[in-house]
Amino acid sequence: GQQVMQIPQYQHVQEGEDFTTYCNSSTTLSNIQWYKQRPGGHPVFLIQLVKSGEVKKQKRLTFQFGEAKKNSSLHITATQTTDVGTYFCAGRGGATNKLIFGTGTLLAVQP
């Protein structure tokens, strides 16, 4: 079945440092979504990428979708303590409406 892997599993940074998480799917995706889950909370939608090679920005967050539509990345510039949480990519493949989550990257930010 479809697998979506993320690296790293865990990242600890000093406040102000940059952070990147990478997402790789075993199959081509129709689109990819990114979610943030705070400790004890539920996933919250961040963004959706649809086009091959697409790049989108949300303030300090930059999202990319690979040319082959099998990988994606999330980059955070100058992290803040409010960025703490687990970042998941999630893919939808083919005609299915199912959302398959990546393994996630837990970000810890030290003030």
Next chain:
Amino acid sequence: GAVVSQHPSRVICKSGTSVKIECRSLDFQATTMFWYRQFPKQSLMLMATSNEGSKATYEQGVEKDKFLINHASLTLSTLTVTSAHPEDSSFYICSAPPGQGAHYGYTFGSGTRLTVV
């Protein structure tokens, strides 16, 4: 935006009993609801897809008779964990997909933390 209300948020039950978890779409109609399970420090694993008015679709390895799913109306989907055992202790969360053409993501309930003792 779309809101999914999930109850209860926490439940502790004795081994062998059943627990029902409800997810309601508050301001929209959800013909489909996805049910996930999340163990500590792990990702969300899709368990099943509930469809209003028809049988749920279960992912490989998920026991249909143990995790009963009902989607009786366009605003309510339920997951019942039957004869719960300690290994069923987990965070269960539902999710509704966006409407066709919508540019927002899936809406998640707040989750149910189940502890079986």
